[in-house]
Amino acid sequence: MIYDCIIIGTGPAGISAAITLKIHNKSFLLFGGKNLSDKITKAEKITNYPGLPSITGKELSNAFMMHLNEMDIEITDKMVSSVISFGGNYAVTAGTDFFETKSLILATGVTSAASVKNEEKLLGKGVSYCATCDGGLYKNKKIAVISTNPRFLHEVIYLSQLAEELYFFPAYKTEGIVFPENVKTIGSFPETAEGDERLSGIMLKNGQRLEVSGLFCLRDCISPSALISEIETKEGHIAVDREMKTSLKGCFACGDCTGRPYQYVKAAGEGNIAALGVVKYLDS
Ligand SMILES: Cc1cc2nc3c(=O)[nH]c(=O)nc-3n(C[C@H](O)[C@H](O)[C@H](O)COP(=O)(O)OP(=O)(O)OC[C@H]3O[C@@H](n4cnc5c(N)ncnc54)[C@H](O)[C@@H]3O)c2cc1C
Numbered sequence: 321m322i323y324d325c326i327i328i329g330t331g332p333a334g335i336s337a338a339i340t341l342k343i344h345n346k347s348f349l350l351f352g353g354k355n356l357s358d359k360i361t362k363a364e365k366i367t368n369y370p371g372l373p374s375i376t377g378k379e380l381s382n383a384f385m386m387h388l389n390e391m392d393i394e395i396t397d398k399m400v401s402s403v404i405s406f407g408g409n410y411a412v413t414a415g416t417d418f419f420e421t422k423s424l425i426l427a428t429g430v431t432s433a434a435s436v437k438n439e440e441k442l443l444g445k446g447v448s449y450c451a452t453c454d455g456g457l458y459k460n461k462k463i464a465v466i467s468t469n470p471r472f473l474h475e476v477i478y479l480s481q482l483a484e485e486l487y488f489f490p491a492y493k494t495e496g497i498v499f500p501e502n503v504k505t506i507g508s509f510p511e512t513a514e515g516d517e518r519l520s521g522i523m524l525k526n527g528q529r530l531e532v533s534g535l536f537c538l539r540d541c542i543s544p545s546a547l548i549s550e551i552e553t554k555e556g557h558i559a560v561d562r563e564m565k566t567s568l569k570g571c572f573a574c575g576d577c578t579g580r581p582y583q584y585v586k587a588a589g590e591g592n593i594a595a596l597g598v599v600k601y602l603d604s
Pocket of ligand 1: 331351359360430541576581584
């Protein structure tokens with residue numbers, strides 16, 4: 321099946337885009353997390369969302385979820401690891417599955433987690449964003465795993481079952497979590513991925529070098545240029561016009577990933593514009 325649109329991201333931008341596409345009767349998939357976005361749930365108190373003068377992040381998240389349920393909009397709970405444009409359409413990879421779509425809405429937010437030097441250069445050459453897709457390549461080998469969210473814990477466990485040794489770099493507290501014996505947590509963080517043709521090791525911030533053949537970066541958000549290589553960016557954000565069109569035909573972007581200010585209302589508003597842009601694009 322070729323979808324009319326694929327939306328990547330379940331923050332206010334992606335949710336708003338999904339609602340508008342549903343109203344316009346388009347076929348689409350909404351990729352993201354079942355818990356929507358940590359950036360909604362973690363807000364203690366929100367006072368700038370019109371109509372909701374004082375609401376907690378959890379309450380806003382529940383309200384978004386109720387809206388999606390009422391409109392029968394399902395979330396495909398998978399991380400998208402790559403997007404390739406071909407023949408006027410887009411091929412989207414999530415885990416080991418591929419999806420084809422006529423148009424795309426990027427609503428991926430921004431990550432505050434620092435990337436590792438050379439990460440994009442060695443992507444596909446030892447660096448991976450997807451445990452399910454690439455884990456099998458590292459059977460009985462030494463690997464390193466960076467993770468920004470406990471939601472990827474099952475992927476870390478899966479990788480530990482394949483690897484000889486797994487150096488784990490979580491960006492969150494792991495007290496109370498029991499890891500398999502071959503998982504080693506180190507009190508520093510990877511700074512540089514080393515290697516020319518392929519990854520040969522990682523240099524940590526404390527100066528220690530670890531010889532690994534794989535580096536898995538399991539983050540909430542993948543940088544736009546790593547997700548879809550040809551896309552034009554400006555100062556680290558996806559370049560868009562006032563209709564939320566990116567430099568790629570049929571590809572729109574909205575929310576934090578298009579630039580500041582980082583705000584719910586701006587994200588939701590841009591999600592709506594991006595979806596209307598998709599409707600116009602499909603109709604033409
Ligand atoms: C603690 C905190 C408090 C805040 N308080 C306020 C406030 O009071 N008022 C206000 O206006 N703003 C506030 N903000 C800012 C606000 O959270 C953001 O501007 C808003 O969430 C941006 O929405 P978004 O949809 O662009 O992205 P996000 O909310 O970041 O959502 C993007 C989603 O896409 C998912 N995603 C990314 N890449 C992929 C991929 N490759 N595959 C699948 N899914 C993917 C991510 O996991 C994430 O769930 C706050 C932020 C924080 C962190």
